[in-house]
Amino acid sequence: MDIILLGPPGAGKGTQAHRLVEHHGMRQLSTGDMLRGAVSAGTPVGIKAKAIMDRGELVSDDIVSELIDAELAAMGSETGAIFDGYPRTEAQARMLDEILERHGRKLDHVIELGVNEEALVERITGRFTCAKCGEGYHDVFKQPETEGVCDKCGSTEFKRRPDDNEETVRHRMQVYRSETAPILPGYEKRGIVSRIDGMASIADVTHAIDSILA
Numbered sequence: 001m002d003i004i005l006l007g008p009p010g011a012g013k014g015t016q017a018h019r020l021v022e023h024h025g026m027r028q029l030s031t032g033d034m035l036r037g038a039v040s041a042g043t044p045v046g047i048k049a050k051a052i053m054d055r056g057e058l059v060s061d062d063i064v065s066e067l068i069d070a071e072l073a074a075m076g077s078e079t080g081a082i083f084d085g086y087p088r089t090e091a092q093a094r095m096l097d098e099i100l101e102r103h104g105r106k107l108d109h110v111i112e113l114g115v116n117e118e119a120l121v122e123r124i125t126g127r128f129t130c131a132k133c134g135e136g137y138h139d140v141f142k143q144p145e146t147e148g149v150c151d152k153c154g155s156t157e158f159k160r161r162p163d164d165n166e167e168t169v170r171h172r173m174q175v176y177r178s179e180t181a182p183i184l185p186g187y188e189k190r191g192i193v194s195r196i197d198g199m200a201s202i203a204d205v206t207h208a209i210d211s212i213l214a
Contacts, residue, residue, distance in 0.1 A: 001026070001080040001213065002105050004087070006184070007113035008176040010124040010169065011198040012205060016113070017084045019206050024213070026080040027071075034067045035059060045070065065095045072103045081105075093183045109212055110187040113198030113205065117173055120199075124169050131157035 001024075005013040017028040038046030039053070045066045049059050064086065072081065087093040100106055126139035132155035137144060145151050150158075187193045196208045 001108045002083070002100065003080070003109040003111060003213070004083045004107065004187075005111055005113065006180065007198055008115060008120065008180075009172045010120050011113040011115050012202065013084050013113060015202060016205055016209055017082045019202075020082055020209070023206075023210070024080065026082050027075055028082045028084055029068060029071055029086070030084045031064050031067060031086045034071060035064070038067060061089070061092050061095060064092065065099060068096065069099050069102070072099065072105070077104060087183060088180050090183050090186070093186065107187070107190075107192060110184070110193045111209060111212060112184065112193065112195045114195055115198045117170070120173070121166050121169050124164050125166055127164060128158050128160045130155050131159045 003020075003026075005017055007013050014030070017030070020026045021028050035046075035049055039050045040046070045063060049063050052059055052063070068083075068086065075081065083096070087096050096107075122140065123138070126141070127136060128138070129136050130150040130153060133150060133153040135150055135152040136142070137158070148156055148158075150156070184193060194212045196205055196212075198205060200208070
């Protein structure tokens with residue numbers, strides 16, 4: 001089974017993809033992670049991507065599609081794929097159809113995690129992590145049991161992502177609405193789109209996705 005998880009940054013796609021990997025034995029194909037891995041490993045596509053990124057330019061759709069193509073070839077047909085962060089544009093959606101067809105696969109579901117923009121801004125701008133073990137916290141929703149001390153490892157050092165600010169979050173929302181959301185009508189015509197409340201609890205979102213995949 002191959003699925004796309006859609007939604008703006010902070011909607012919970014990564015969290016739900018990890019759960020699908022654990023519960024269903026699927027493979028998460030996060031283009032950002034794959035790109036970093038290819039650059040680190042010095043693969044042919046990684047070398048091409050690094051040269052582009054070193055120039056401060058965006059990696060092309062063709063290179064991203066090469067990564068997806070290679071990963072699907074390595075996976076084999078028995079493992080389901082979760083596309084996380086791809087496709088982002090209509091051009092990428094067309095490329096994905098071609099790649100899947102080449103590997104004898106097809107999309108079974110496109111699941112959009114819907115969000116409330118104001119609540120999403122609060123969710124993202126308030127999050128921080130332990131600098132040592134990476135445990136996640138939030139100014140409002142999840143403070144350490146002992147103030148200033150990580151529950152998991154006892155570290156007293158925490159960090160925030162520099163792009164977790166209101167201006168960046170709202171810009172990401174606008175990019176999602178203008179570039180990614182327009183790919184949905186094409187998938188709706190195929191009858192494979194489902195929408196879930198991404199602002200619900202993690203467990204409730206997981207249950208809703210499991211119900212769709214059942």
